[in-house]
Amino acid sequence: MTPQSFPVGEIVASRRPHRKDAARNYDALIAAAREAFAQHGAEASLEDVARRAGVGIGTLYRNFPTRRDLFESVYADEVNALVRAAAEVADREPWEALTAWLKRFTEYMVTKRAVREALDDESEIFQACRDSMYAAGGPLLDRAQAAGLARTDMDFSDLLRLVAGVLGTTFDDDVQRDRVLAIALDGVRTGG
Amino acid sequence: MTPQSFPVGEIVASRRPHRKDAARNYDALIAAAREAFAQHGAEASLEDVARRAGVGIGTLYRNFPTRRDLFESVYADEVNALVRAAAEVADREPWEALTAWLKRFTEYMVTKRAVREALDDESEIFQACRDSMYAAGGPLLDRAQAAGLARTDMDFSDLLRLVAGVLGTTFDDDVQRDRVLAIALDGVRTGG
DNA sequence: ACTGTAGCGGAGGTACCCCTCCGTTTCAAC
DNA sequence: GTTGAAACGGAGGGGTACCTCCGCTACAGT
Incomplete structure (x- = not known):
């Protein structure tokens, strides 16, 4: 009824990096993962996620170790x-x-x-x-x-x-x- | 309202084989596949289906080429x-x-x-x-x-x-x- | 019981995925 | 501009799945 007054920010401490290129890659990975998971379910290939995001597989694993x-x-x-x-x-x-x-x-x-x-x-x-x-x-x-x-x-x-x-x-x-x-x-x- | 009078039999010509061992394997494969698909979705491993059914992978492919x-x-x-x-x-x-x-x-x-x-x-x-x-x-x-x-x-x-x-x-x-x-x-x- | 054949299992080639590791690149602080 | 550290990409080893192929097995008809 009144505008929400509880925190709407991060639910978990986001690991979004500070460096410009790193932040861009992080966002691209989240977006690509959402797309891939929506399409293929939980077992979507992580290499495919990295490909969609246009980053190397190593970058994916650095941001999201598991x-x-x-x-x-x-x-x-x-x-x-x-x-x-x-x-x-x-x-x-x-x-x-x-x-x-x-x-x-x-x-x-x-x-x-x-x-x-x-x-x-x-x-x-x-x-x-x-x-x-x-x-x-x-x-x-x-x-x-x-x-x-x-x-x-x-x-x-x-x-x-x-x-x-x-x-x-x-x-x-x-x-x-x-x-x-x-x-x-x-x-x-x-x-x- | 009245008991169903339309055919309730096979929707597609079933390829269920006639020989005893073959028929048993066929049934086991259907059951195993239903289980595996329910659990893992459409991308369940066919080798896993064969394993669950207790038959060789070759038998699966003979019964269901694709x-x-x-x-x-x-x-x-x-x-x-x-x-x-x-x-x-x-x-x-x-x-x-x-x-x-x-x-x-x-x-x-x-x-x-x-x-x-x-x-x-x-x-x-x-x-x-x-x-x-x-x-x-x-x-x-x-x-x-x-x-x-x-x-x-x-x-x-x-x-x-x-x-x-x-x-x-x-x-x-x-x-x-x-x-x-x-x-x-x-x-x-x-x-x- | 015999025997031809339908059916069987799994080895193996190819392809893809997981995840690690490390030489190279890029950022940002000075 | 320099430079050190953070971030990058992808090669590569290990594993699993797909699917074919073929020597072996067991059923069913005589």
Whole structure:
């Protein structure tokens, strides 16, 4: 309801280097990895990631000594974007703010899917990211519930799973996707 | 409504061999492949599949010359099981029959997920399987709609995507999964 | 029981991936 | 501009997967 006041910065201490060329390579690696993981899942080739980023394999390993390190950085990056998105919709109407944020949540899911395969659910970073995300998005559901627009026998976690699931499937076209998502959200919505 | 009268047999001409040892190996390969694909996705190692099945790699390649052939057989096998399941629930109450079948649909989704990655959506087998599955499951939704238990501004395809999506995600536990699925189906259900 | 053949397993060539190591390049502080 | 340290790229050793090929095995029909 008020602009987010909790920290939206780095979830884990970012290892982004200071030198210009190094920082550029770091960013290129994160972007390439997100792309590769989205396309090939958790087992994407790291050499392919380095190729996409236009850097040598050695550079990849210096920045991310293990595959897990790369996953964590890509994932944290996505979560940060999602947290920022929550602040951006905070001034809209309750239900519209919620659904707008859930739309942005779609993109996050693509990365999340691959990351799930690689990182243990109980890992520290997952915990931190979940906290961060719930702190950012949770109030959006709270507002809708307080306004009598959303059922109260569910929590934010339920909502995310529902939306994540629906958006994680493929559809004939965008029209069908929106229709099915609307049906799912009809299960969430209450007269208002 | 009446027991299924359409063919529930092989969707594609099965290449299952006649000789006893060969047939056993064929079945073991299908089972091992389903397991491996569920676990590792479309890029599971074929040598691993052969190992799980307890056969030589040569045997795998004789039965399934290409990775695609193996996928198609595993997939067709699953669809056949799903079609049979529709016949088995046909004598229950409309809404209960529908949800019972959708529960079985969960298992199918695990395989489907991997197969999607490997097979083109427009492939002949996908088309045939979809027809077969819709013919089997579609009447279950029709019945529920006719009984005023399900909204009529959606079709069977929408329902499958919705359920497939929800069940394709992970949950904290079975209780949450059932709760979220119930919310989604609340969007489908109409007063009754 | 005999026997022809369908079926079997796995060795091995090729290709790709993982990850380390180190000689070379590039930055930035002076 | 000089220079030292940080960063770079990619060669290369070890491992695994793909797929073919062929000598061996075991089934089924007589």
